[in-house]
Amino acid sequence: MRPTLLALLFLLVTAPASAQDAAAAGLTEAGLQRYTDWITGEIEAGRLPMAETMIFRHGALGYHDVQGVSDLSTGRALEEKQLYHLMSMTKPIVTVAFMMLYEEGHFQLTDKVADYLPEFAELKVARNSDEGVQVATDPATSAITVEQVLSHTAGFSHGLQGTKLDNEIAAALYYRPHADIASRVRTLATLPLLGQPGQQWIYSTSPDILARLIEVFSGQTVIEFLEERLLGPLGMSDTNYNIPAENSGRLVANHQVAEGTLTKAAMQLPGSGNKVYGGSFGLYSTAADYLTFCRMLLNKGELDGTRYLSPKTVELMTMNHVGEMRGNGEGFGLGFGIITDVAANGVLGSKGQYFWNGAYSTFFFIDPVEDMIVIMMSQRSPYSGYHEKMVRQMTYQALGD
Numbered sequence: 001m002r003p004t005l006l007a008l009l010f011l012l013v014t015a016p017a018s019a020q021d022a023a024a025a026g027l028t029e030a031g032l033q034r035y036t037d038w039i040t041g042e043i044e045a046g047r048l049p050m051a052e053t054m055i056f057r058h059g060a061l062g063y064h065d066v067q068g069v070s071d072l073s074t075g076r077a078l079e080e081k082q083l084y085h086l087m088s089m090t091k092p093i094v095t096v097a098f099m100m101l102y103e104e105g106h107f108q109l110t111d112k113v114a115d116y117l118p119e120f121a122e123l124k125v126a127r128n129s130d131e132g133v134q135v136a137t138d139p140a141t142s143a144i145t146v147e148q149v150l151s152h153t154a155g156f157s158h159g160l161q162g163t164k165l166d167n168e169i170a171a172a173l174y175y176r177p178h179a180d181i182a183s184r185v186r187t188l189a190t191l192p193l194l195g196q197p198g199q200q201w202i203y204s205t206s207p208d209i210l211a212r213l214i215e216v217f218s219g220q221t222v223i224e225f226l227e228e229r230l231l232g233p234l235g236m237s238d239t240n241y242n243i244p245a246e247n248s249g250r251l252v253a254n255h256q257v258a259e260g261t262l263t264k265a266a267m268q269l270p271g272s273g274n275k276v277y278g279g280s281f282g283l284y285s286t287a288a289d290y291l292t293f294c295r296m297l298l299n300k301g302e303l304d305g306t307r308y309l310s311p312k313t314v315e316l317m318t319m320n321h322v323g324e325m326r327g328n329g330e331g332f333g334l335g336f337g338i339i340t341d342v343a344a345n346g347v348l349g350s351k352g353q354y355f356w357n358g359a360y361s362t363f364f365f366i367d368p369v370e371d372m373i374v375i376m377m378s379q380r381s382p383y384s385g386y387h388e389k390m391v392r393q394m395t396y397q398a399l400g401d
């Protein structure tokens with residue numbers, strides 16, 4: 001796209017919230033302009049194709065900025081209410097739904113997963129991940145628990161580390177056809193763990209197990225449960241595993257950066273026909289819908305007169321469950337990363353901030369200390385830890401009072 005056209009799109013699309021809204025949210029005009037300028041620079045430099053940012057603080061949407069293009073191949077400007085692949089930002093939504101069933105007494109966190117899914121009764125643990133024709137294994141020394149699945153300490157993988165074993169895991173889970181989430185989870189139970197249960201934190205596909213357990217406990221499919229109990233009541237009408245035909249044009253294309261060049265990604269995940277309602281990824285949503293979900297959490301499980309989780313359950317989910325396993329001032333709760341030490345983390349923030357992200361460069365965090373939610377949606381792979389840190393840095397520098 002010619003720079004002159006890109007500059008015109010910035011002028012047409014960028015529409016920050018009013019000065020009155022920013023003041024109500026305690027955000028400074030100069031700080032917000034720095035955030036806007038930073039995003040503009042990332043897009044102009046070809047490091048991001050687009051970005052939609054929302055900063056919600058003290059009950060006010062103090063900043064809403066939309067920049068860039070939704071599809072580089074067409075040059076179409078990004079607009080509000082477009083649909084993004086959430087990828088791993090699916091995990092917190094499914095985890096919240098799962099914990100709603102916890103409140104109904106269907107299970108305890110210390111329960112063995114095999115009590116409900118017998119295929120997990122005899123798990124194996126890999127001795128190595130890159131050697132030999134076949135990975136050698138030992139029996140798991142203990143059964144995995146529901147809490148370990150929630151906190152990513154059970155020993156499962158996500159198939160993302162690039163080792164021989166991880167590549168085999170990814171192929172079995174994501175590149176071979178599965179009729180439903182039950183099929184994917186049965187396959188997961190046949191694959192070696194990367195470590196003994198409870199002995200380490202490994203980012204994993206374990207929320208798929210939560211999705212399957214939602215079906216077991218509720219007698220519904222995951223999407224049926226979500227629509228009836230969470231998405232529907234919250235009014236998140238644009239969040240689903242499939243996009244209705246009339247809304248297909250709202251889907252933002254995924255883009256990739258290779259050798260410093262940004263292009264539309266060759267592989268685009270389908271927006272319809274999806275039948276595996278997973279917990280690890282799969283949902284589509286808008287920034288506005290995700291903000292609604294986060295507002296419920298910031299408000300300790302209640303929104304607009306409807307309670308979804310008790311305050312104590314939200315408190316449990318957003319405390320650190322993994323000790324020092326993650327390091328760098330970060331822990332992990334039940335479905336969320338947790339900032340445990342701001343100085344060790346090395347990024348502006350607050351102790352107790354909870355967050356997660358998605359593989360296509362979507363980010364959110366909730367800061368109870370600052371009474372704030374921040375969401376930044378893009379569609380760019382590979383995932384960039386740089387952008388996650390910069391979103392935090394450039395948000396917090398915009399705080400006034």
